[in-house]
Amino acid sequence: MTPLPLVIELTILVLAAFLGFEVISKVPTMLHTPLMSGANFIHGIVIVGAIIVLGNANDTFTKIVGFIAMVLATANVVGGWFVTDRMLGMFKRRPEPKKDGP
Amino acid sequence: MISDPDVVGLLYLVTIVCFVIALRFLSSPKHARKGNWVGGAGMLVAIATTLLFEGIGNWALIAVGATIGTVVGVVGARNVRMTAMPQMVAIFNGVGGGAAALVALAEWHNEAGPAWDSTTSIVLSALIGSISFAGSIIAFAKLQELLSGRPIVFPGQNVVNILVLLAATGLGMAAVAGVHEQWVLWALVALALLFGVMFVLPIGGADMPVVISLLNAFTGIAASATGFVLDSTVLIVSGMLVGAAGTLLTLLMAKAMNRSIANVLFGAFGQVQAGAGTARADDGRTVRATTPDDVAVQLSFARKVIVVPGYGMAVAQAQHDVRQLADILEGRGVDVRYAIHPVAGRMPGHMNVLLAEANVPYTQLSEMDEINPEFAQTDVALVIGANDVTNPAARSDPGSPIYGMPILDVDKAASIVVLKRSMNPGFAGIDNELYLDSKTTMLFGDAKESILKLISAVKAQ
Numbered sequence: 178m179t180p181l182p183l184v185i186e187l188t189i190l191v192l193a194a195f196l197g198f199e200v201i202s203k204v205p206t207m208l209h210t211p212l213m214s215g216a217n218f219i220h221g222i223v224i225v226g227a228i229i230v231l232g233n234a235n236d237t238f239t240k241i242v243g244f245i246a247m248v249l250a251t252a253n254v255v256g257g258w259f260v261t262d263r264m265l266g267m268f269k270r271r272p273e274p275k276k277d278g279p
Numbered sequence: 280m281i282s283d284p285d286v287v288g289l290l291y292l293v294t295i296v297c298f299v300i301a302l303r304f305l306s307s308p309k310h311a312r313k314g315n316w317v318g319g320a321g322m323l324v325a326i327a328t329t330l331l332f333e334g335i336g337n338w339a340l341i342a343v344g345a346t347i348g349t350v351v352g353v354v355g356a357r358n359v360r361m362t363a364m365p366q367m368v369a370i371f372n373g374v375g376g377g378a379a380a381l382v383a384l385a386e387w388h389n390e391a392g393p394a395w396d397s398t399t400s401i402v403l404s405a406l407i408g409s410i411s412f413a414g415s416i417i418a419f420a421k422l423q424e425l426l427s428g429r430p431i432v433f434p435g436q437n438v439v440n441i442l443v444l445l446a447a448t449g450l451g452m453a454a455v456a457g458v459h460e461q462w463v464l465w466a467l468v469a470l471a472l473l474f475g476v477m478f479v480l481p482i483g484g485a486d487m488p489v490v491i492s493l494l495n496a497f498t499g500i501a502a503s504a505t506g507f508v509l510d511s512t513v514l515i516v517s518g519m520l521v522g523a524a525g526t527l528l529t530l531l532m533a534k535a536m537n538r539s540i541a542n543v544l545f546g547a548f549g550q551v552q553a554g555a556g557t558a559r560a561d562d563g564r565t566v567r568a569t570t571p572d573d574v575a576v577q578l579s580f581a582r583k584v585i586v587v588p589g590y591g592m593a594v595a596q597a598q599h600d601v602r603q604l605a606d607i608l609e610g611r612g613v614d615v616r617y618a619i620h621p622v623a624g625r626m627p628g629h630m631n632v633l634l635a636e637a638n639v640p641y642t643q644l645s646e647m648d649e650i651n652p653e654f655a656q657t658d659v660a661l662v663i664g665a666n667d668v669t670n671p672a673a674r675s676d677p678g679s680p681i682y683g684m685p686i687l688d689v690d691k692a693a694s695i696v697v698l699k700r701s702m703n704p705g706f707a708g709i710d711n712e713l714y715l716d717s718k719t720t721m722l723f724g725d726a727k728e729s730i731l732k733l734i735s736a737v738k739a740q
Contacts, residue, residue: 180510183396190503193516197523200299203306206621206646209528209628210364212305215315216495216524217371219298220502221322222517225329226382226509231344232335239385240337244344246381249374251348252355254326257371258319259356264364264632265312271640 211264218257224250290328291513297321298517302524308641325513361636362593365491365626369418372494376411379404379501380468386508387464395455400507402451402467408501409468413475415494418487421479422625428484436481437545443474478544485590485667487625488532489543496525528627535621537673537683566702569720571729574696575736578604581658583614585650587687588630589623591664591700595726598637601663604734605639617643618650618660618687620668651688660692662713664699664726670711695719698729 181189204212227250231243297317304314329335359367383404386393393401420426447470454463482490499521506514533540578584586605592598605615617639623630631644645653654660662669669689672679689695695718702714713719722729 181512183507186507186510186512186515189512190515190519193503193519194523196299197302197520198527200302200520201524201527204302205306205308206619206628207631207641207644208305208308208311209531210368210626210632211311211315211628212302212524213368213491213495213528213627214364214371215301215305215318216499216521217368217375218315218318218322219301219517220375220495220498220521221371222294222298222325222514223375223378223382223502223505224322225325225511225514226502226505227344227378228326228329228335228341229333229509229511230382230385231337231341232330232333234337234340234385238388240340242381242385242388243337244340246378246385247341247344248348248351249381250378251345252352253348253371253375253378254322255349255352256356256367257352258315258322259353260359260364260367260371261315262312262319263356264361264635265308265315267361267632267635267638268308268311268641269635269638270309271642 208268211261211268214257214261214264218254218261221250221254221257224254226250287328287332288512290324290332291511294321294325294328294513295516297324298520302520360596361598361633362596363423364632365487365624365629366419366422368626369415369422369491369494372491372498373412373415373419376408376415376494376498376501378408379498379505380408380412380471382505383408383508384464384468388461392459395457397508398455398459400504401464402454404501404504404508405464405468406447406451406471407497407504409471410475410478411494411497411501413472414479414490414497415475417476417479418490418494421482421484422487426480430483431480436477440474440477443470443477447471447474481545482543484625485622486536486543488622488627488629489529489536489540491626492525492528492532493540493544494525496522496529499523499525532622532627535685537681537685564715564717566714567720569696569722571722571732571736573720574722575733575740577659577694577696578608578613578661578733579611579737579740581608581613583616583653583657584608584659584661585654585657585689585692586615586617587660587662587665587669587689588617588619588634589663589665589668590625590629591666591698591726593624593629593633593664595664595728597663597727597730598633598639600727600730600734602634602637602639604730604737607734607737615643616645616650616653618647618654618689619644620647620665620687623665623668647685647687654688654691657692658694660689660695662689662695662697662699663730666699666711669713671716672712676712689713690716690718693718697721698726699723700725 227246301318304310503518
């Protein structure tokens with residue numbers, strides 16, 4: 178991609194930090210584990226970096242390093258997503274409203 | 280047309296929006312799963328965009344790498360037990376950090392003479408990614424009990440750690456100043472890995488919620504730094520979103536333990552204190568053991584029971600049996616609730632996930648602030664493998680290591696039954712005043728076996 182000026186990138190970074198705090202502070206305690214694994218999945222975005230490195234590698238060293246990065250990042254993306262999905266599927270409301278006893 | 284950088288930028292923007300929506304949907308368990316699908320779609324857009332528009336070659340290598348990673352990821356995610364979720368999260372933190380560090384190493388190798396800003400990003404990505412990788416592996420080993428969950432300490436540990444980190448930082452500064460030698464970054468990575476190992480080793484099991492959250496933040500920040508290396512906004516933003524999530528959770532967890540992050544990281548908390556683990560207090564009060572039959576009578580005739588689960592329930596895999604017991608009691612008109620302490624278990628929200636797995640409706644789970652006033656109207660508080668989070672010393676004894684930590688007010692209940700393996704002290708390595716309370720009885724044994732005995736005893740009532 179066309180490189181952006183450093184200051185613009187830093188601006189984006191800072192705004193993303195504020196956005197992250199804002200959005201995540203609304204996540205209830207109950208969902209903190211899925212939040213962690215969901216965040217795990219999102220940092221799997223380094224797969225983009227792994228693809229760029231491996232996809233443009235010309236020498237053996239870069240190919241090896243890029244390949245390992247590719248394996249790790251894919252495991253991160255796929256595993257992070259599946260485990261989050263599995264977990265969130267378990268959170269259920271009470272099946273029938275037989276609220277409380279006497 | 281198709282290689283227009285604007286199109287690529289817009290597609291990556293779609294990914295960013297999807298990720299933010301995914302996190303936004305996590306504010307309620309109703310929509311959370313849908314949100315994860317949106318996030319997944321966003322990831323696919325980013326991967327497709329990268330593959331199509333970034334001048335990619337080496338397709339065979341990419342395909343093989345992706346296949347291996349997918350198999351590992353799917354098998355891991357499918358088979359992991361909910362009790363082992365902290366390990367799983369730790370390992371995913373690690374691989375993400377490792378990938379970020381490797382991308383930095385490749386860029387250092389390939390760029391002839393990177394500018395100072397590019398070098399700074401490479402250094403940060405390698406440094407933080409490596410710390411996260413090594414730290415996560417150690418956290419995994421501790422949670423999986425390949426290593427002792429107790430703090431592993433040696434004299435001068437903090438000094439050595441700081442020296443290692445300073446040396447790594449020094450190498451990083453040399454690189455930024457223009458020393459473009461391959462070994463500089465390799466040495467930096469080696470030192471960062473060493474630091475990652477050493478900083479997690481002295482941290483004990485119950486502090487893991489803080490450490491895992493922190494490593495999560497590190498990996499996010501490493502991904503963000505990689506974004507600066509590759510001039511990729513999608514990496515910068517996504518990494519920072521994770522960085523914010525991890526940071527926020529770290530602060531919340533530390534607050535729930537009333538400890539500073541520095542104290543968690545450098546305190547080697549949880550070494551067993553001399554004299555701990557006795558069944559008798561200095562003033563002659565003793566612990567009273569009870570039988571499943573007695574507890575069954577107590578539970579059957581209660582109007583309200585609050586279950587207080589802790590790590591002991593996770594270890595014994597007793598969540599399904601606990602739910603079964605609760606169902607039987609509810610069938611007899613007993614009001615059953617669950618009280619969840621924010622740091623119960625080994626990661627944020629650990630107990631909620633376990634009970635959700637056992638089909639306990641989330642409406643029945645109560646957070647600490649919500650449930651604490653209810654203990655006073657509760658007939659039986661059933662404490663299952665939770666210790667420090669119920670210790671009244673946190674309220675009353677300024678000398679206690681956990682003084683000031685917000686706890687569940689279990690001692691306010693009319694009677695308390697504690698399911699515990701033995702009289703070993705909890706993680707903090709201190710005695711629990713609760714066990715000496717005249718209202719408390721102890722049911723010793725494995726949590727799962729005790730619950731199964733309780734179920735049959737209650738059925739016989």
